[in-house]
Amino acid sequence: MSGDAFSMPASRGGFVQDQNNANPNPKANPNPVKKKRNLPGTPDPDAEVIALSPKTLMATNRFICEICNKGFQRDQNLQLHRRGHNLPWKLRQRTNKEVRKKVYICPEKTCVHHDPSRALGDLTGIKKHYSRKHGEKKWKCEKCSKKYAVQSDWKAHSKTCGTREYKCDCGTLFSRKDSFITHRAFCDALAEESARLTSVAATNLNFRNDTVNLPHGFAGRGVQDVAGISQLGSGFGQDFTGMPAAGLPEIVQMASGNLFGSSSLTNFDNHGHFPGFDKSGATSTNANLSLSPLPQGLKEEGGSKGNLMESLSSLYSETQNKQPKPAAPMSATALLQKAAQMGSTRSNPSFFGNSFGVMSSSSSHTVSLSSTQDRNDQLHQVYPNHVKEQETFMASSSVSMSTDAGLGSSNFNSVASATSNNLEQLMLQTGAKHSNPSQLKMHHPGSNSIDQSLTRDFLGMSNDQSARPFLPQDLAKFASIGSTMGLSQFTSNH
Amino acid sequence: MFQDESSSVTSSPLQVFSMMSLSPNLGSPYPWLRELKSEERGLYLIHLLLTCANHVATGSLENANIALEQISQLASPDGDTMQRMAAYFTEALADRILKAWPGLHKALNSTRITLVSEEVLVGKLFFEMFPFLKVAFVLTNQAIIEAMEGEKMVHIIDLNAAEPAQWIALIQALSARPEGPPHLRITGIHQQKEVLDQMAYRLTEEAEKLDIPFQFNPIVSKLENLDIEQLRVKTGEALAISSVLQLHSLLASDDELLRKKSLLASKNLNGIHLQRSLQMNQSTLGELLEKDVVNGYSPSPDSGSSSPLSSTSSVKVDSFLNALWGLSPKLMVVTEQDSNHNGSTLMERLLESLYSYAALFDCLESTVSRASLERLKVEKMLFGEEIKNIIACEGAERKERHEKLEKWIQRLDLASFGNVPLSYYGMLQARRLLQGYNCDGYKMKEENGCVVICWQDRPLFSISAWRCRK
Numbered sequence: 001m002s003g004d005a006f007s008m009p010a011s012r013g014g015f016v017q018d019q020n021n022a023n024p025n026p027k028a029n030p031n032p033v034k035k036k037r038n039l040p041g042t043p044d045p046d047a048e049v050i051a052l053s054p055k056t057l058m059a060t061n062r063f064i065c066e067i068c069n070k071g072f073q074r075d076q077n078l079q080l081h082r083r084g085h086n087l088p089w090k091l092r093q094r095t096n097k098e099v100r101k102k103v104y105i106c107p108e109k110t111c112v113h114h115d116p117s118r119a120l121g122d123l124t125g126i127k128k129h130y131s132r133k134h135g136e137k138k139w140k141c142e143k144c145s146k147k148y149a150v151q152s153d154w155k156a157h158s159k160t161c162g163t164r165e166y167k168c169d170c171g172t173l174f175s176r177k178d179s180f181i182t183h184r185a186f187c188d189a190l191a192e193e194s195a196r197l198t199s200v201a202a203t204n205l206n207f208r209n210d211t212v213n214l215p216h217g218f219a220g221r222g223v224q225d226v227a228g229i230s231q232l233g234s235g236f237g238q239d240f241t242g243m244p245a246a247g248l249p250e251i252v253q254m255a256s257g258n259l260f261g262s263s264s265l266t267n268f269d270n271h272g273h274f275p276g277f278d279k280s281g282a283t284s285t286n287a288n289l290s291l292s293p294l295p296q297g298l299k300e301e302g303g304s305k306g307n308l309m310e311s312l313s314s315l316y317s318e319t320q321n322k323q324p325k326p327a328a329p330m331s332a333t334a335l336l337q338k339a340a341q342m343g344s345t346r347s348n349p350s351f352f353g354n355s356f357g358v359m360s361s362s363s364s365h366t367v368s369l370s371s372t373q374d375r376n377d378q379l380h381q382v383y384p385n386h387v388k389e390q391e392t393f394m395a396s397s398s399v400s401m402s403t404d405a406g407l408g409s410s411n412f413n414s415v416a417s418a419t420s421n422n423l424e425q426l427m428l429q430t431g432a433k434h435s436n437p438s439q440l441k442m443h444h445p446g447s448n449s450i451d452q453s454l455t456r457d458f459l460g461m462s463n464d465q466s467a468r469p470f471l472p473q474d475l476a477k478f479a480s481i482g483s484t485m486g487l488s489q490f491t492s493n494h
Numbered sequence: 495m496f497q498d499e500s501s502s503v504t505s506s507p508l509q510v511f512s513m514m515s516l517s518p519n520l521g522s523p524y525p526w527l528r529e530l531k532s533e534e535r536g537l538y539l540i541h542l543l544l545t546c547a548n549h550v551a552t553g554s555l556e557n558a559n560i561a562l563e564q565i566s567q568l569a570s571p572d573g574d575t576m577q578r579m580a581a582y583f584t585e586a587l588a589d590r591i592l593k594a595w596p597g598l599h600k601a602l603n604s605t606r607i608t609l610v611s612e613e614v615l616v617g618k619l620f621f622e623m624f625p626f627l628k629v630a631f632v633l634t635n636q637a638i639i640e641a642m643e644g645e646k647m648v649h650i651i652d653l654n655a656a657e658p659a660q661w662i663a664l665i666q667a668l669s670a671r672p673e674g675p676p677h678l679r680i681t682g683i684h685q686q687k688e689v690l691d692q693m694a695y696r697l698t699e700e701a702e703k704l705d706i707p708f709q710f711n712p713i714v715s716k717l718e719n720l721d722i723e724q725l726r727v728k729t730g731e732a733l734a735i736s737s738v739l740q741l742h743s744l745l746a747s748d749d750e751l752l753r754k755k756s757l758l759a760s761k762n763l764n765g766i767h768l769q770r771s772l773q774m775n776q777s778t779l780g781e782l783l784e785k786d787v788v789n790g791y792s793p794s795p796d797s798g799s800s801s802p803l804s805s806t807s808s809v810k811v812d813s814f815l816n817a818l819w820g821l822s823p824k825l826m827v828v829t830e831q832d833s834n835h836n837g838s839t840l841m842e843r844l845l846e847s848l849y850s851y852a853a854l855f856d857c858l859e860s861t862v863s864r865a866s867l868e869r870l871k872v873e874k875m876l877f878g879e880e881i882k883n884i885i886a887c888e889g890a891e892r893k894e895r896h897e898k899l900e901k902w903i904q905r906l907d908l909a910s911f912g913n914v915p916l917s918y919y920g921m922l923q924a925r926r927l928l929q930g931y932n933c934d935g936y937k938m939k940e941e942n943g944c945v946v947i948c949w950q951d952r953p954l955f956s957i958s959a960w961r962c963r964k
Contacts, residue, residue, distance in 0.1 A: 143674050144706070171666070172703075172704075173670065173704060331860075332576045332851075332856050332859075333856050333950060333952060335537055335852070338537060339537050339541065342537070
């Protein structure tokens with residue numbers, strides 16, 4: 001600590017001496033001199049060691065004017081002040097030609113500088129040391145929370161506080177060089193990792209396009225992704241640093257790249273590539289190219305399956321005016337929409353059996369069906385508006401799936417806009433009579449005639465006269481759909 | 495059982511069928527057939543699910559049992575999307591049926607162990623595998639930064655302090671402020687102390703790295719039992735509240751009880767409903783019911799967004815919002831699921847949740863491998879549990895009461911919060927983030943200053959910002 005050079009001019013040497021003598025709380029104990037070198041913290045062996053009390057060290061303004069009680073740190077200042085009161089004053093000069101050097105020790109026993117061999121060379125130094133190390137920190141920096149005991153330290157810090165020295169590429173700021181370097185090493189690793197993963201992910205995406213066997217493609221990619229994700233999850237924090245800063249686009253792109261392990265280069269806005277991802281630049285453009293025709297590519301794959309997939313995807317693009325969903329395998333969302341469609345357009349009876357067609361009524365909710373469960377009658381009652389289609393439908397026997405197509409474009413639109421409603425109606429139909437669903441009643445099904453018909457027919461287990469085992473026949477339809485591409489009739493009648 | 499009944503089918507359909515009855519994941523020599531089968535199977539599963547739910551709703555348990563049996567042949571937690579969904583939905587339906595025998599239900603669930611570490615892991619997985627939380631964090635942070643411009647003392651309350659990444663990002667952003675970072679305090683609420691300890695450690699470390707005066711106050715508490723005094727909001731500090739997927743659980747209430755009370759009370763006390771909004775202290779639900787009036791509520795099968803804000807289930811959440819309003823926050827950012835899973839009937843909830851979770855499962859299908867264990871965990875421990883709660887639980891037990899954004903807007907408006915449009919800059923960042931996810935299924939749209947994240951066209955999560963309106 002005595003490295004801080006607070007050298008006092010020689011003229012004050014005597015003054016110091018006087019201070020000690022005029023000390024209101026004298027505790028000056030000249031200790032025997034030890035033989036040491038005159039390095040910082042190692043005093044002159046001939047020096048006189050002075051031990052001052054803590055009170056003395058911390059005291060400021062020890063010299064008080066008796067007239068006005070004004071305090072001064074130095075006796076000379078007090079004397080000059082006394083002149084103003086017309087009091088006798090005397091400025092002392094250095095009395096001795098040769099002044100014995102004084103060194104000071106810290107009164108705190110646990111301190112290094114308590115040992116006379118480590119005494120500090122000047123009084124101001126020991127005072128500051130005592131304040132810093134053993135004193136209360138009264139000065140607080142405004143900008144940060146750093147506290148200081150010595151005012152000069154505080155002033156010096158305030159000037160440099162807030163001026164950051166080091167900034168990493170990822171945007172994090174550091175005041176210390178060592179922490180900056182540590183971070184940067186880590187950060188580079190992350191950047192490399194993400195670049196590497198980008199290239200791998202891009203190649204996997206290519207792979208995905210080329211094969212029908214999606215699970216394989218997914219498996220490869222998935223492993224990468226999860227590994228990447230868990231690694232980069234910790235790097236997430238860095239990603240926001242630059243957000244308010246000027247370098248936003250680059251950093252955010254990098255950030256979003258970090259987040260998922262594949263860079264944002266594959267987005268379709270064509271932002272171009274960034275310096276941090278040079279490695280994957282080439283592959284990314286490939287990925288870009290191969291990804292953009294992805295929907296069509298998948299559609300084309302359907303061609304290998306015959307008209308099936310194509311008809312499905314074209315069905316969706318026509319009916320729903322939405323982005324073409326990947327046709328193979330169908331997403332759950334697409335399946336639900338299709339089920340709702342089928343529910344509303346009665347293409348199901350051959351598919352799921354009698355009752356499904358009944359369930360999928362979009363018009364009458366409260367049709368009470370006769371117990372004969374005649375197929376024709378049901379459908380007729382349920383779909384009074386679509387007699388024509390029914391007839392065609394009925395005529396085409398069990399394999400037909402054409403009703404959807406047969407409804408015409410107007411119905412497509414209504415179907416498209418109300419898919420969820422249809423599914424709901426589908427179930428409202430089934431559950432129409434039940435306003436207290438939460439109570440699980442144990443009663444035998446049959447309180448609702450619709451319900452009766454539904455349960456009976458669908459599951460083939462109640463006392464329907466025309467009870468037929470559901471599964472095999474409908475499975476036959478299942479199979480026939482597959483093998484004879486019955487679904488192509490979706491669009492064939494369209 | 496199935497194979498016994500013969501029919502006039504050719505050999506190939508039987509082949510198809512036999513393949514179906516086996517594990518659906520067996521590799522098939524005919525990929526196109528497998529794909530086809532997957533779709534047919536999916537449609538069939540949907541149908542079975544709906545039928546089964548209908549039976550459960552009407553109490554025809556035997557039929558429900560048969561449907562469950564059939565579904566179990568086809569569903570699988572590691573199959574395709576529809577198979578996985580079916581697995582969790584049927585589990586939920588079965589759980590619901592089992593609740594008719596409370597003793598049985600309790601006995602079966604009595605030895606369940608829920609590890610905190612697993613829950614924490616699943617939370618992290620949800621954060622990393624989906625962009626939803628990240629987008630929410632980006633928007634929240636940007637809103638906070640903008641609201642706190644010029645503020646020297648900032649206090650943030652996180653209603654579910656589980657993911658440090660959000661606040662680490664904010665700390666970094668605040669430290670780069672032109673006017674220098676503020677004095678930052680973050681109060682985090684969570685039920686597990688370990689989570690809060692970890693959060694405290696990470697955040698304090700980050701703040702020290704950047705020389706920001708920072709303080710983290712942990713509060714171990716359930717949200718509904720939160721004591722507002724514990725938050726120690728001081729005068730002179732600017733307060734921001736971040737609520738990510740937390741408010742909906744406060745909608746849970748004993749619906750039956752409330753309905754009865756409302757029918758009794760509505761006759762006499764029409765004008766006293768204002769008392770409810772003035773109450774700030776955290777009295778128990780029972781006490782609130784004594785004093786409160788809830789508007790007349792008639793159960794309707796169609797309690798979708800068209801019906802007026804039903805106040806039966808809103809007592810807890812309203813008093814909570816009022817308490818928050820009383821703290822005079824400068825900003826509150828609310829992230830919630832944007833789906834109506836709070837219908838009063840099972841079928842409503844089932845239909846809606848089929849769509850929502852189909853979208854979520856599709857997200858995973860499009861971005862993560864089927865073999866991924868992490869995906870399985872998220873599906874089972876996060877989505878599966880939510881589905882179970884939505885389908886199988888009723889009343890105060892049913893916590894996952896997601897509602898559409900417009901309902902939340904109404905509710906917050908009633909609680910005297912004014913909507914603050916999310917900043918264009920924040921939305922830009924969020925869009926970039928979504929693009930970086932490299933999956934064009936994720937979409938983001940803006941509605942009246944609020945942001946809704948969708949998968950394809952299905953809205954999933956909404957983020958909105960609010961200020962205290964005096």
